[in-house]
Each structure stands twice: as C-alpha cells, then as structure tokens.
Amino acid sequence: MLNISGIHEGFVLDHIKAGESMQIYHDLKLDQFDCTVAIIMNAKSKKMGTKDIIKVECPVDALDLDILGYIDHNITVNVIKHDVIVDKMSLHLPKEIRNVISCKNPRCITSIEQELDQIFVLTDEENEIYRCKYCEEKYEG
Amino acid sequence: MRHLMSPLDFTTEELDKLMDLADDIQNNREKYAEICHGKKLATCFYEPSTRTRLSFEAAMLNLGGSVLGFSSADSSSAAKGESVSDTIRVISCYADICAMRHPKEGAPLVASLHSSIPVINAGDGGHQHPTQTLTDLYTIRSLKGDMSNMTIGLCGDLKFGRTVHSLINALVRYDNIKFVLISPEELKVPEYIREDVLEKNGIEYVEIEKLEDAMPDLDILYMTRVQKERFFNEEDYLRMKDYYILTNEKMELAKKDMMVLHPLPRVNEISVEVDEDPRAAYFKQAQNGVYIRMALILTLLEVAKC
Numbered sequence: 277m278l279n280i281s282g283i284h285e286g287f288v289l290d291h292i293k294a295g296e297s298m299q300i301y302h303d304l305k306l307d308q309f310d311c312t313v314a315i316i317m318n319a320k321s322k323k324m325g326t327k328d329i330i331k332v333e334c335p336v337d338a339l340d341l342d343i344l345g346y347i348d349h350n351i352t353v354n355v356i357k358h359d360v361i362v363d364k365m366s367l368h369l370p371k372e373i374r375n376v377i378s379c380k381n382p383r384c385i386t387s388i389e390q391e392l393d394q395i396f397v398l399t400d401e402e403n404e405i406y407r408c409k410y411c412e413e414k415y416e417g
Numbered sequence: 418m419r420h421l422m423s424p425l426d427f428t429t430e431e432l433d434k435l436m437d438l439a440d441d442i443q444n445n446r447e448k449y450a451e452i453c454h455g456k457k458l459a460t461c462f463y464e465p466s467t468r469t470r471l472s473f474e475a476a477m478l479n480l481g482g483s484v485l486g487f488s489s490a491d492s493s494s495a496a497k498g499e500s501v502s503d504t505i506r507v508i509s510c511y512a513d514i515c516a517m518r519h520p521k522e523g524a525p526l527v528a529s530l531h532s533s534i535p536v537i538n539a540g541d542g543g544h545q546h547p548t549q550t551l552t553d554l555y556t557i558r559s560l561k562g563d564m565s566n567m568t569i570g571l572c573g574d575l576k577f578g579r580t581v582h583s584l585i586n587a588l589v590r591y592d593n594i595k596f597v598l599i600s601p602e603e604l605k606v607p608e609y610i611r612e613d614v615l616e617k618n619g620i621e622y623v624e625i626e627k628l629e630d631a632m633p634d635l636d637i638l639y640m641t642r643v644q645k646e647r648f649f650n651e652e653d654y655l656r657m658k659d660y661y662i663l664t665n666e667k668m669e670l671a672k673k674d675m676m677v678l679h680p681l682p683r684v685n686e687i688s689v690e691v692d693e694d695p696r697a698a699y700f701k702q703a704q705n706g707v708y709i710r711m712a713l714i715l716t717l718l719e720v721a722k723c
Contacts, residue, residue, distance in 0.1 A: 383542045385521040389500050392527060399613060407609070410523020411544055414609055 280314045283356050289330040290352040294318050297328035303376055342370035371398050384411035420529040420536045424550040424587035436555050438712040453482030459512035460486035463519040469539050473516045476710035502531040509533040535717035543577040549680050550583035552706035560676050564591040570631045572599040573641035573661055575606040580680040582610055589618045596622040597631040601660050628661050632670035640679045640686050663687045668694055678702055
C-alpha cells in the first residue's frame with residue numbers, strides 16, 4: 277500500500293476516473309504553479325473499482341476549479357485548511373471555458389489566428405452543449 | 418457604444434424603430450443628406466463583395482459622410498499577417514464606424530472586442546450576415562405590413578448560406594411563423610439552427626427537397642445562390658449549383674401575393690423571365706438595403722437613435 281501524506285492547505289480531488297488525472301493536471305495548469313502535487317493513479321475504490329486522486333498543496337484561492345465541472349462533475353473536491361477538510365465543493369458546468377478545448381471548425385477565425393483565446397460558452401445546460409464564442413460551432417469532444 | 422454582430426443584437430422593438438427610421442429616410446432624403454458630414458465609414462472587406470460594400474458606401478455617402486477601406490485581403494495588411502484585432506485598433510484611429518466582412522467565422526466579433534468604434538458584421542464566412550437580414554426584414558415589412566403570421570420558404574444552399582441562418586434567427590421572434598426548408602440533403606440547415614433556434618423556440622418547420630411541393634403554401638420565397646466559395650470541393654459545387662431554378666412555370670403554383678426575395682447576386686437559381694413578375698421583389702430589396710444601412714449607421718453613431 278502506497279502512502280501519501282496529508283496536506284496542510286489545498287485540495288484533494290477524489291473520484292477521478294482512472295487514467296484521467298494527468299489530463300486534469302494539464303487542464304488545471306498545475307504544471308505552471310509553484311506547489312506540491314501528488315497524483316495517485318489506479319487507487320482501489322469501492323464505488324468505482326479504480327480511481328485517480330490528485331492532491332494539491334496550495335492556497336485555496338489559487339486554483340480555478342470551474343473547469344472540473346466541465347471535465348467531470350462527479351469528481352469530489354475536498355478543500356483542506358489546517359490539515360482538515362473545511363469544505364466539499366459541488367461542481368457545476370462552467371458558463372464559459374477558456375483555453376481548455378479548441379474549436380475544430382476550419383472556417384472559424386481561431387483556425388488562422390492562433391493567439392486568440394479559445395472560448396466556449398455553455399448554450400444548453402440540460403444537454404451540456406458548449407459552442408465556440410466566435411463561430412458558434414458545437415464542441416464535440 | 419454598440420456593435421452589430423447578429424440580428425438578435427436588436428430587440429424586435431429596436432428593429433421596429435430602426436425600420437421606422439429607414440422609412441423616414443426613404444421619404445425625406447434631403448433631411449438626412451448632410452447628417453453625417455465629417456464622419457467616416459471604414460469598409461474592411463477581407464473577401465470580395467460588390468453589393469454589400471457598395472451598399473454600405475452608398476449609405477454613408479447618402480448621409481453626407483465619407484468612406485475609406487479595402488476590398489480584399491490581398492490589398493490589406495492581412496496579407497502581411499496582421500491580426501484582425503491589430504487591424505481594427507488601427508482602423509479605429511482613422512474612422513468613426515467600421516463595416517467588416519471576413520471569410521472566417523467570428524472575425525468581426527474579434528474586431529468588436531478590440532475596437533473603440535462601432536463594428537458592423539458585414540458577413541463572416543457561412544455564419545452571420547445581419548445587415549442582409551435587416552434588409553430582408555425591412556423588405557418583408559414593407560411588402561407585407563409586418564413579420565407575423567407567415568409561411569416562409571427558404572430554398573437552395575441552407576447549409577453555407579449565412580443570410581438564411583441570420584434570417585431564421587431573426588424571424589423566430591415573431592408570432593406564428595412557419596418555415597419550409599427546401600434544399601438537397603447535402604445543403605440542409607446546420608443542426609445548430611435546427612436544434613438551438615427552431616426546436617428550442619417551438620417553431621413549426623418542414624424540410625423538403627422539391628420546390629414545387631412548397632410553392633402553393635408560401636407567403637415569402639427566399640431563394641439563395643449555391644456559393645462556390647464555401648465549397649472545399651469543386652465537384653460538389655458543380656453537382657449542386659443548378660439544383661433549383663425558379664421559373665414562371667413554378668411561379669404559377671404560388672399565391673397571387675407571394676413575394677420572391679433573393680439576397681443577390683443570383684446565378685441561375687431565378688430565371689430572368691421571373692424578373693417581370695410583380696411578385697419578384699429582389700431588386701426592391703437591394704434598394705431597401707441602402708435605406709436600412711443608412712438607418713443603422715445613424716443609430717450606431719448615435720446621430721439619430723432608433
């Protein structure tokens with residue numbers, strides 16, 4: 277059994293689908309933060325069989341976790357302060373996603389101006405549909 | 418400061434006021450002849466367009482203003498690799514208002530986000546063409562009195578035809594509108610128009626292939642050109658381009674007060690023999706385009722509010 281110690285302040289992202297933690301690591305841009313990150317892959321889970329877990333030691337206001345709602349709203353977010361869980365955040369679909377997914381429409385302005393922010397807007401919450409802010413093309417993953 | 422990216426940027430009440438202003442301009446040309454003296458319109462056209470650009474320029478000149486701009490990407494700094502956002506920042510230093518056409522969808526929106534002058538979307542790829550929609554709505558109101566209680570046939574290239582997308586978006590806000598979407602399978606309206614606009618608003622519509630089947634039911638027939646520049650493949654274009662041709666024979670199937678609109682230019686989709694039919698309204702539509710663009714320029718410059 278592998279042991280990873282607890283964190284003093286930060287987040288524990290639990291119940292990540294097995295194998296998806298590295299993608300989330302990049303989507304949350306954790307590689308750009310000066311903080312300690314532990315990625316646990318293929319941990320045993322009664323609910324899921326196997327799961328990934330990410331522990332991030334950082335100030336609790338340092339990360340924008342909205343994007344997690346888009347990636348998988350079943351992920352559990354525990355907020356840690358002074359070594360104890362002070363909050364369990366519920367995830368919602370973000371109204372807007374910036375620079376996480378890219379428009380695939382070859383006629384979109386983003387196809388020729390690569391420095392533009394890739395912005396997707398939630399246009400249909402019920403069906404979880406995001407559309408490119410510029411060309412309105414539906415994002416299909 | 419307001420921009421115009423989509424016909425939905427104006428409420429139906431604002432559209433009514435804009436059209437009232439266009440009526441007033443049409444009836445009192447002298448009153449508006451010098452109202453924009455000293456103001457400049459920049460026409461930034463990254464792809465060829467004769468009539469939209471000339472319509473904008475005529476509109477500004479009719480208002481006593483002046484115009485500057487470019488008519489293809491080759492003759493602009495885009496050929497040197499300048500971004501749309503940089504271009505509009507520079508244009509903002511030279512002009513008071515900008516009409517932008519661009520082959521890439523969303524380019525005018527990018528411009529509006531970085532502009533210090535009002536930006537009008539004069540057509541972006543196969544996406545939106547709001548001033549054509551304003552022209553279409555204004556023509557429908559002029560001919561029919563208002564925009565409610567109508568069956569509208571849209572025929573031809575409904576996939577890439579941005580005028581069609583913009584018009585559907587605008588018309589669904591009026592009461593008791595029905596659409597007959599007439600196109601070959603390959604050129605049907607995109608699913609975002611079907612799902613997010615028609616179905617979401619509970620609008621009655623049918624999709625059919627034969628124009629003749631629709632003719633007796635229509636109050637408006639909106640013909641479109643199959644646009645060569647939207648196809649990646651020449652073969653597909655050649656197969657589709659003469660799919661629909663409106664003739665006098667087909668016009669005989671229509672109601673006596675049905676009106677034919679077309680955003681122009683036409684190629685073969687309306688036979689010239691139909692031009693003599695009093696129900697052919699497409700040249701009147703082109704004239705209305707100047708009046709409604711005059712009203713739009715005045716409104717966005719806040720010279721006269723709609």
